Amino acid sequence: xxxxxxxxxxxxxxVATLTRLLGDIGLAEEAVQDAFAVxxxxxxxxxxxxxxxxxxxxxxxxxxDRLRRESTREARHAQALLLHQPDEPKEVGPxxxxxxxxxxTCCHPALSPLAQTALTLRLLGGLEVPEIARAYLVPEATVxxxxxxxxxxxxxxxxxxxxxxxxxxxxxLASVLTVLYLVxxxxxxxxxxxxxxxxxCLEAIRLARALAELxxxxxxxxxxxxxxxxxxxxxxxxxxxxxELVVLAEQDRSRWNRELIAEGHELVRRxxxxxxxxxxxxxxxxxxxxxxxxxxxxEQVLALYDQxxxxxxxxxxxxxxxxxxxxxxxxxxxxxxxxxxxLPGYHLLPAARADLLTRLGRTADAVAAYDEAVALATNDTExxxxxxxxxxxxxxxxxxx
Amino acid sequence: MKQYxxxxxxxxxxxxxxEEEVQAMMAxxxxxxxxMKAAGSWVFVGGLQHSHASTVVRPANGTTTMTxxxxxxxxEQLGGFxxxxxxxxDQALAWASKCALACGQPIEVRPFDxxxxxx
Numbered sequence: 001x002x003x004x005x006x007x008x009x010x011x012x013x014x015v016a017t018l019t020r021l022l023g024d025i026g027l028a029e030e031a032v033q034d035a036f037a038v039x040x041x042x043x044x045x046x047x048x049x050x051x052x053x054x055x056x057x058x059x060x061x062x063x064x065d066r067l068r069r070e071s072t073r074e075a076r077h078a079q080a081l082l083l084h085q086p087d088e089p090k091e092v093g094p095x096x097x098x099x100x101x102x103x104x105t106c107c108h109p110a111l112s113p114l115a116q117t118a119l120t121l122r123l124l125g126g127l128e129v130p131e132i133a134r135a136y137l138v139p140e141a142t143v144x145x146x147x148x149x150x151x152x153x154x155x156x157x158x159x160x161x162x163x164x165x166x167x168x169x170x171x172x173l174a175s176v177l178t179v180l181y182l183v184x185x186x187x188x189x190x191x192x193x194x195x196x197x198x199x200x201c202l203e204a205i206r207l208a209r210a211l212a213e214l215x216x217x218x219x220x221x222x223x224x225x226x227x228x229x230x231x232x233x234x235x236x237x238x239x240x241x242x243x244e245l246v247v248l249a250e251q252d253r254s255r256w257n258r259e260l261i262a263e264g265h266e267l268v269r270r271x272x273x274x275x276x277x278x279x280x281x282x283x284x285x286x287x288x289x290x291x292x293x294x295x296x297x298x299e300q301v302l303a304l305y306d307q308x309x310x311x312x313x314x315x316x317x318x319x320x321x322x323x324x325x326x327x328x329x330x331x332x333x334x335x336x337x338x339x340x341x342x343l344p345g346y347h348l349l350p351a352a353r354a355d356l357l358t359r360l361g362r363t364a365d366a367v368a369a370y371d372e373a374v375a376l377a378t379n380d381t382e383x384x385x386x387x388x389x390x391x392x393x394x395x396x397x398x399x400x401x
Numbered sequence: 402m403k404q405y406x407x408x409x410x411x412x413x414x415x416x417x418x419x420e421e422e423v424q425a426m427m428a429x430x431x432x433x434x435x436x437m438k439a440a441g442s443w444v445f446v447g448g449l450q451h452s453h454a455s456t457v458v459r460p461a462n463g464t465t466t467m468t469x470x471x472x473x474x475x476x477e478q479l480g481g482f483x484x485x486x487x488x489x490x491d492q493a494l495a496w497a498s499k500c501a502l503a504c505g506q507p508i509e510v511r512p513f514d515x516x517x518x519x520x
Contacts, residue, residue, distance in 0.1 A: 108490075110490060156512055158403045158489045158490045159490045160489035160490065164491070
């Protein structure tokens with residue numbers, strides 16, 4: 001294992017443990033970076049058997065040295081914290097619960113959603129600011145400012161570094177799950193070939209796995225992990241040879257990742273046994289049906305969407321459900337279910353309408369809906385896909401000469 | 402322990418509430434204050450007159466000038482506040498939820514600067 005992969009695997013865990021030891025995220029990051037700087041010099045051949053423990057111990061010792069030299073109140077406070085841990089063994093390693101604490105702190109609802117995401121990727125994922133900036137297509141300065149401000153708020157407002165009590169847990173966990181889901185989605189709905197964006201998906205899965213290990217008894221955590229795995233499994237078939245989007249029905253199923261599908265199905269079965277359904281578990285179950293056997297069982301998908309709609313009666317769920325309604329009851333009924341929807345600026349609503357209108361033979365209306373969808377789409381791959389669909393229709397509509 | 406300001410944001414353009422509603426609201430907020438006292442979290446509480454009664458005093462060249470009205474003529478004004486002490490933001494937010502439900506208005510939670518974190 002080279003230093004880069006150690007950094008990637010251990011940075012977040014080490015910062016999390018040092019944050020508990022020092023009581024401050026900024027000091028913890030400095031200490032861990034110091035330790036990695038030492039590692040560059042000392043690990044010329046191979047990393048020690050337990051690199052995480054080595055980094056934490058070194059970071060802690062470096063922090064003590066540094067704090068002794070400094071005399072700010074902050075340093076004294078951190079030093080006092082360190083000295084009041086007499087039971088801490090000399091050789092310390094990253095503590096798993098610290099990572100969980102860090103997740104809840106980074107995803108605290110008192111921070112803006114964008115700050116939550118940036119902090120999670122930086123502190124837990126170990127992504128560098130330029131990487132996050134490239135992944136989100138925003139200037140580096142924006143990302144670093146967002147992170148600096150969030151860390152300042154954590155410190156100054158007294159956002160605690162702990163796993164919330166049982167009473168607050170459902171709400172707070174929902175916020176953590178949302179961040180991981182958004183990170184994944186940002187990577188998934190982006191254009192093909194952009195490796196960094198794919199990294200976002202893998203990072204979200206890595207963090208969801210860590211969360212599932214830390215909270216194995218939370219069915220929604222398992223549900224989210226299953227959902228991400230089953231979605232990721234289809235990625236290889238989702239984009240065609242020239243980078244165009246391929247819809248589910250037309251995907252080459254042999255290109256799906258069987259291993260991820262098997263793992264996702266096993267997790268969904270685990271959720272079913274617990275019988276405490278929630279939105280992520282239901283979405284995972286829908287994706288399990290999609291990836292089960294040679295074709296989708298749409299009746300089952302529709303039944304799951306009905307359940308999901310009861311749990312989360314949002315316009316997005318109504319819209320996604322319409323796809324299943326169309327397969328089971330036909331496009332006319334499906335169109336009726338989305339007629340009243342109000343999703344300003346969301347290109348997938350006119351896109352869905354266009355598809356249903358096409359199937360109903362209302363070509364002119366369908367073209368108009370595609371026009372609307374194309375105008376709203378922000379992603380090149382999706383826009384190209386919609387334009388291709390529209391072109392196919394226009395060709396059909398024009399009288400033959 | 403940190404201290405937090407729980408500031409009630411009041412929409413002064415909203416139609417005035419009936420006397421009964423005001424009494425019921427006072428009873429609810431009074432109950433939250435009692436709870437804070439029992440929990441040892443309470444430091445201070447006060448309701449404010451509307452901003453029509455406000456005057457701003459500004460320093461200028463070693464003397465001061467006075468103007469009528471609040472800092473900013475917006476419809477949202479400070480309507481009242483609690484000062485509490487709490488272990489961390491989560492505790493303060495839990496009190497703020499109770500306050501918001503009791504007075505039916507948004508609450509801004511702001512930590513006091515205790516001077517310890519200056520760099």
